[in-house]
């Protein structure tokens with residue numbers, strides 16, 4: 687809907703070191719106009735978060751962590767908790783398909799992380815989506831229902847206000863910069879978004895389903911921004927490869943702004 691705030695998230699995945707991330711932020715800051723109708727969120731490597739949090743203009747960009755451990759503190763060598771990320775990030779990706787499929791994160795891990803983020807004042811962006819096989823077997827809706835049930839099991843309807851859902855079909859996520867984008871038809875995304883809101887309504891009621899923010903992610907480029915943001919019920923985009931270039935990412939942000947006019 688025109689006029690609604692849009693969320694544009696750049697997930698840099700395991701790219702850019704601290705120095706490169708800082709240079710990127712400097713460049714993007716010079717390009718992006720401060721616009722209240724588009725919330726721009728950057729998700730760099732965890733290593734760069736502190737540096738960027740000191741450098742960033744918090745009115746221009748927000749920061750997100752790509753992953754964290756759900757316990758608040760203790761003997762968990764190598765992990766970073768949401769408690770430690772308080773004040774550094776405002777958002778956290780949770781259950782990204784690369785976490786689920788490469789690092790075998792379960793629904794239990796995902797729901798513990800959603801709850802941990804909320805408990806620490808960080809908004810979780812719960813990522814859900816079906817694999818190519820599930821898609822071709824017609825299981826998309828069942829997968830989305832299961833991942834929503836699994837990911838949201840530990841939270842109350844009041845807490846749901848803090849949650850953002852990102853629909854990312856696993857088969858549409860690009861292999862990285864320079865790879866061919868996989869186009870998912872807007873009608874397929876629209877179907878998935880309807881299914882997501884239906885299940886949220888079933889779990890938390892109709893007004894929660896109407897107000898929850900749902901984003902789309904998977905091979906988004908400047909040329910596909912308008913068609914995805916035009917889909918009824920889509921509140922923003924989660925961008926991987928195309929967010930790694932500040933000029934391209936700024937194009938995406940500009941198109942999101944134009945859509946809102």
Ligand code: 13P
Pocket residue numbers: 697782854858859860861862903904905906924925926927928
């Ligand atoms: P791509 O935009 O590279 O397909 O990545 C999508 C994604 O996984 C963002 O989290």
